[in-house]
Amino acid sequence: MIISGLAIGLLLGFVFQRGRFCVTGAFRDVWLSGSKRWLTAFLLAILVQAVLVQGLLGQDLIVAKVPAIAWLGVIGGSFLFGIGIVLAGGCATGTYYRSGEGLIGSWIALVFYALLASFMKYGALQPVTTAALADKTELTTIHDSLGISAWLLVLVLAGVVGWLVWTQRVARQVVARPAARRSGLAHLLLERPWSPYASAILVGVIAAAAYPLSNATGRNSGLGITTPSANIVNFLATGDASRIDWGVLFVLGLIPGSYIAAKLAGEFRLRAPDAPTAIRAIAGGSLMGVGAAIAGGCTIGNALVQTALFSYQGWTAFLFTFLGVGFAARFFVQTHRRAGAQAVPVAPSDLVRAN
Known part of the structure; x- marks a missing residue:
C-alpha cells in the first residue's frame, strides 16, 4: 500500500500544475491587490476536505493525528515560513510543481527547503526545534476545547466560504476565452484554464483520500511535505531506510506529476534564474525549511490539513x-516597486499564475 503515496503524489502534482494551485499567490494577492479569489479557493479546499474527513472520522474509518499546540513555535515558525515563500516565489506546493515545470530557481529553493528542514529535525539545529516546540499546551482541536461538535465548525466554515464565493461571483468580470484548439477531455485538462474553485475541490478530495491510504501503511496523518522532504535528505545522508514511508513517496510523486502535466500542456521549459533570483531562492528556501520545522508543518501539513481537522495548530x-x-x-x-527595481522577490516573470 505504500505505493499509493506515489500515486497520490503524481495525481496531486498534475492538479497543482494545471490548477496553478499555490498558497503564496493566494495570500499575496490579498495584500497587494485586494483580490480574494485564490484565498477563497484555498478555503474551499479546506472545506471540502473537512466535510469528507469529519465524515470518515465519525465512522471510525480513519485515524488523524492532531498535535497539541506549541504557541511560540507555531506562531514564530509560520511567520518565518510566510516570509520565506514570498522570497522563494512559491510555497511548498508551488515550489514542487514549478520544479516539474523546469524552473531551476524552484529547484534551488526546494533543495534548501529540504536541507534546512532536515537540519532542524534531525541535524545540528535540532535543539532549536526542540526548544521552540517544548512548551506545549493541552489544546488540540477547537471543537474539543469548546465542547461542541466539529460539524458546527464545518457549518461556520461553509457559511464563510459560501459568502466569499458569492461575492467573488458578483464582482467577477466576464472575460472572453480564446477559441478552443481541441475538443473533449484534452481541451478540458490541458488547454482550458482551470477554475480556481474546480482545482480547490479536487485538492480537497485528494487530501481527504490520503488519510485511508496513508493509514493503511501505519501512518496516521494526511498530506504533508516538510517532514517527508526532510526524511529524503536524512535517508540520503544516513541510508536509514526507515525514513522512506508513504509521505516520502507522496512528495517524490509531485514533481513527475507536475512534469507530465506541463509537458502535455506544452508548458515545460528549463528556465535558469538570474543571480538575484537565485539568491532569493536560497534565502527563501532556507527560511521555509526553518519555519516549517519550528511550526510543525507548512501550508499543506498545517494550513490545509490541520485546518480541516479544526486544530489550533492549523x-x-x-x-x-x-x-x-x-x-x-x-x-x-x-x-x-517603489525603488523601480526590475526584479521583485515574488517569482520570475514566467511564474505568473494564470487566473
Whole structure:
C-alpha cells in the first residue's frame, strides 16, 4: 500500500500544475491587490476536505493525528515560513510543481527547503526545534476545547466560504476565452484554464483520500511535505531506510506529476534564474525549511490539513503564515516597486499564475 503515496503524489502534482494551485499567490494577492479569489479557493479546499474527513472520522474509518499546540513555535515558525515563500516565489506546493515545470530557481529553493528542514529535525539545529516546540499546551482541536461538535465548525466554515464565493461571483468580470484548439477531455485538462474553485475541490478530495491510504501503511496523518522532504535528505545522508514511508513517496510523486502535466500542456521549459533570483531562492528556501520545522508543518501539513481537522495548530499557522506573507509582500515587493527595481522577490516573470 505504500505505493499509493506515489500515486497520490503524481495525481496531486498534475492538479497543482494545471490548477496553478499555490498558497503564496493566494495570500499575496490579498495584500497587494485586494483580490480574494485564490484565498477563497484555498478555503474551499479546506472545506471540502473537512466535510469528507469529519465524515470518515465519525465512522471510525480513519485515524488523524492532531498535535497539541506549541504557541511560540507555531506562531514564530509560520511567520518565518510566510516570509520565506514570498522570497522563494512559491510555497511548498508551488515550489514542487514549478520544479516539474523546469524552473531551476524552484529547484534551488526546494533543495534548501529540504536541507534546512532536515537540519532542524534531525541535524545540528535540532535543539532549536526542540526548544521552540517544548512548551506545549493541552489544546488540540477547537471543537474539543469548546465542547461542541466539529460539524458546527464545518457549518461556520461553509457559511464563510459560501459568502466569499458569492461575492467573488458578483464582482467577477466576464472575460472572453480564446477559441478552443481541441475538443473533449484534452481541451478540458490541458488547454482550458482551470477554475480556481474546480482545482480547490479536487485538492480537497485528494487530501481527504490520503488519510485511508496513508493509514493503511501505519501512518496516521494526511498530506504533508516538510517532514517527508526532510526524511529524503536524512535517508540520503544516513541510508536509514526507515525514513522512506508513504509521505516520502507522496512528495517524490509531485514533481513527475507536475512534469507530465506541463509537458502535455506544452508548458515545460528549463528556465535558469538570474543571480538575484537565485539568491532569493536560497534565502527563501532556507527560511521555509526553518519555519516549517519550528511550526510543525507548512501550508499543506498545517494550513490545509490541520485546518480541516479544526486544530489550533492549523488555524494559528494559517493566520501567521498569512501575516508573514503580508509582511514580506509589503516590505520586499512594494519597496522594490517603489525603488523601480526590475526584479521583485515574488517569482520570475514566467511564474505568473494564470487566473
